[in-house]
Amino acid sequence: KSNINLTSKMIKQILFCCLISLLLAGDCPGKKNEHKLVTTKPDQVDSVPHGKKFIIRHDDDPLMHLHVAVLNGTAYEMGFAMGKMFKEAIHLFMEALEVFFIDGAFAWEHDIAKWMEDWEGLSNKEKVEMGLNMERFATEHYTPQRFFDELKGIADASGVDYDKLLKFNLFPEMTRAICSIVGIWGNASESGNVFQLRALDYLAEAPFNNLAVAVIYHPTEEGSQHFVNYGWPGMIGTLAAYNGQVGIGERAWNSGDDSHSSPFGQPWMFVLRDAMQFGTNLEDTIDFLYNANRTYDIRVGVGSKSDNSFRAMQYRHTDIALFTDQNYSTPFSDKHPQMDGVFYWYKGGPDECMGDTIKENYGKLTPETIYREVAPLGKTGDTIMAVYDFANDDVYIAMAQNFLPAYNNPVFYMNMTEWWTVTTDEFQERIEI
Numbered sequence: 001k002s003n004i005n006l007t008s009k010m011i012k013q014i015l016f017c018c019l020i021s022l023l024l025a026g027d028c029p030g031k032k033n034e035h036k037l038v039t040t041k042p043d044q045v046d047s048v049p050h051g052k053k054f055i056i057r058h059d060d061d062p063l064m065h066l067h068v069a070v071l072n073g074t075a076y077e078m079g080f081a082m083g084k085m086f087k088e089a090i091h092l093f094m095e096a097l098e099v100f101f102i103d104g105a106f107a108w109e110h111d112i113a114k115w116m117e118d119w120e121g122l123s124n125k126e127k128v129e130m131g132l133n134m135e136r137f138a139t140e141h142y143t144p145q146r147f148f149d150e151l152k153g154i155a156d157a158s159g160v161d162y163d164k165l166l167k168f169n170l171f172p173e174m175t176r177a178i179c180s181i182v183g184i185w186g187n188a189s190e191s192g193n194v195f196q197l198r199a200l201d202y203l204a205e206a207p208f209n210n211l212a213v214a215v216i217y218h219p220t221e222e223g224s225q226h227f228v229n230y231g232w233p234g235m236i237g238t239l240a241a242y243n244g245q246v247g248i249g250e251r252a253w254n255s256g257d258d259s260h261s262s263p264f265g266q267p268w269m270f271v272l273r274d275a276m277q278f279g280t281n282l283e284d285t286i287d288f289l290y291n292a293n294r295t296y297d298i299r300v301g302v303g304s305k306s307d308n309s310f311r312a313m314q315y316r317h318t319d320i321a322l323f324t325d326q327n328y329s330t331p332f333s334d335k336h337p338q339m340d341g342v343f344y345w346y347k348g349g350p351d352e353c354m355g356d357t358i359k360e361n362y363g364k365l366t367p368e369t370i371y372r373e374v375a376p377l378g379k380t381g382d383t384i385m386a387v388y389d390f391a392n393d394d395v396y397i398a399m400a401q402n403f404l405p406a407y408n409n410p411v412f413y414m415n416m417t418e419w420w421t422v423t424t425d426e427f428q429e430r431i432e433i
Helices: 002-026 075-085 087-103 105-111 124-140 145-158 162-168 268-278 282-291 352-360 367-377 416-420
Strands: 043-048 051-057 065-073 178-184 195-201 213-219 227-231 240-242 246-251 298-304 309-315 320-323 342-345 384-389 394-399 412-415
Touching (some): 075 213, 087 145, 087 162, 178 309, 178 352, 178 367, 195 246, 309 342
Antiparallel strands (some): 178 342, 246 298, 309 320
């Protein structure tokens, strides 16, 4: 009888656990990422002065891959090398952008900047074209010369139109996306080390996603750090980036209130990239962002190796507000609970799934937990999913490809300590503009 009771008790416990699991799973719209981590050795496929090109292939799926560019030199030299190695891809990227954003502007009418909605009598295509011209005028005075030099190098080597390339790099100033930011550190992580998730949610089906590239920069400009930028060939601003000391990511600007935004300033993607090129810890990175000529209202997350911590900020034209694990919300709610060593902004606001997943794994969180559960269960990171492991100098990166969201795609492993040592031919004759 005792054995029967024990068995009955065990069955009840198992059923209870299953019920809880089902309830938790019911709150999560996604599924775990079960793909084998891609650790394939990269193949070098091209080399030019100041640049090398690699491809990391997936052993079991030839359609899944990641291109890597390693660049060294002045801004123009690095741009010229990029344009030479990725000439065809840059042309395809420009064509895809034109079809998707300009010719197809009607398809994303709800994503255009609020100030453009008031231009009556114009089609969305006309609004976009006029908006790009206005953005160029409004930002040109505030943009450091290094960005124009790099774009000029890309245009000269690839043959794309410079003016169009410059304006296409300003698109993020005009569009809205929904993204997630997560920082894990201290008692929340299994090792006590800091990890960061940058999840870009835009559109997994965008026609340019198959052109994804990781660009590793070694600028020779004084004060520069090496850094890796994840995006597409020809797009030089930062959406997701890491330099071994600091990592960065952003979340959508607040489309409901333009009173804290302005088109006049340095484009936010260029500001974030400068923060990676010159930032070494939380203090100087935050100071850099604070002193920048900011434009639009976005949210930014910054992780730091030396601080072993993470900060988030409301980044606006008018001001900056800093957030930690203690002050994101007052009061915290059941949908967004306070946890020491945890900060997150979910793409759609407070989200029980992300909070529950983090809480369930609290004290055991690792980079693998983040890319296998935290992001995919919440279905965030459909375009870029990047996890930075600062202590080990590792990046786990997945990009949208073949119309599939990044969070459900194979994750590529990049040990950046090894990648930082890859050199280019620095001894060629300098290229002059």
